[in-house]
Amino acid sequence: MLFKSDVIKTMKLVTISGPPSSGKTAVLVNVIKSLKSSGLRAGAVKYDCLATDDDALFRSLGIPVQTGLSGNLCPDHYFVSNIEECLKWGISLNLDLLVSESAGLCNRCSPHIKGVLAVCVIDNLMGVTTPKKIGPMLKFADIVVITKGDIVSQAEREVFAFQVRRANAKAKIMHVNGITGQGASELTSLFLQAPETETLDGGILRFSMPAALCSYCLGETKIGMEHQLGNVKRIKIKQEQP
């Protein structure tokens, strides 16, 4: 006979990222329901910038939740500084699986950590060129979940998935419907194969976060050369022949 503790001994961590309103929470809600129905204990952490209602949604599923609002920091930078604490919290609650949802706001940062299952959620409505515009949070993900397939035709779904494939050749690409939950059980079984994470001390991000050390990071609001200090990058104005 197989006891629960034989299946999962320590906690698994899964990082979920994706552009705002791409369906991260909707997908996670379905995954958590299916985890709960197999008797596993899940918890969630939501990292966002200004405000979020996601905690209430997760709480309504009866699971423990933490919310971190980064305020005027990049939420992903904030994530790295705080994920270790959240991991400890999850382990202290004896959870089987902790999901960490973060809003990908700058398209250049990503919360993916080496050795931790990394998921990126994007939706079919974002336009064909979006996959190549999204940085490491898509390009370094292990699983790319595409939502809102119910709104577009099969042809459009295929074209979009193909663009995702070009941006990330090795990821598992899955269609999940955040509303009906179609596809969520497959995603759940992949979550259950995630490696276990005991500590993140000494862990390494999959891709460096951009240097955010200009005067504007530090609160400057005035525009003009004289106010710009530190790591400033100039736009290259191309002279187009008329």
Added chain:
Amino acid sequence: MTEILEKKIGYLTAEFPPLTEFFSDYGITFNDLHATLGETLEGLAEEHYEDMGIDREKLLENLDGFLQRITLSEIAEAPTVSEITIIGGHDKNGHPEEIELTLLRGSVTSIVGPTGSGKSRLLADIEWMAQNDTPTGRTIRVNGQKPDPELRFSLEYKLVAQLSQNMNFVMDTTVEEFVFMHAESRMITAIDTLVADIIAQANLLAGEPFTAQTPVTALSGGQSRALMIADTAFLSSSPVVLIDEIENAGIDRKKALSLLVRKEKIVLMATHDPILALMAERRLIIKNGGIQKIVTTTSREKENLIKLEEIDNKFLALRTRLRSGEMLEEL
């Protein structure tokens, strides 16, 4: 993988044209055709990789995956499907749907029932190859077996070509670009002539013509359906074809059906149209989310089909007159 790095850019872009596009996704354009790929990638500033949000290692991994797909395309044929079986789930009230229905290759089955009864849902269950994991609790078997779960997520092998009810485009591309990308995603070669054929066929089905340069988001409902019908007919080698309400939006439905229904396929179509319903040898009656009845089209009905078509032709003639601004005072 190391071999390709030693090849010259000029050779690579001539031999594998899609590579140019692949690298442009990463902001890489080739200036020196005599340099090797390795030298070119080596020559990119660290900053370039940082800006693209990718490192050299990951880029090469993606390139490898992309090349594998290009070479795979030559052998990409969906596995043979000789039958699919629908095992009942439950209706909207949770009452069991006691049914086990096998559809054979070469058969056409129609799906009828009131609006909202669950026709599109049944098609979606088949497209998804439901395993008791959709709102209906249905299970789909392929060749009598549980389909390989990998097939659900495979971008290469598509068992099902689906012409869905919602046809609203959201992508910001022209008709030509869209069909091109779709062909590319299905790893079809000789794309250019095919794209032109698809647009020409679509125009034969639709009323008001559109061009290759029309943005897909500017197509009317009927034009979008016409485009998708031609696209599905020409691009897909999938053994199962699902059609949802082809009759809407005033396209030539008989022409459309003859494009889509090829021999050796398993065809299912949801419809409110008596002619389309009777063209199938069997029809499923859906009620309250469940398959309530399966009816075989009788020979009497087949005979009536001829009469129905006469009525329909009269009706179409009236429609044509109406569309061209005539009065309908005389019928």
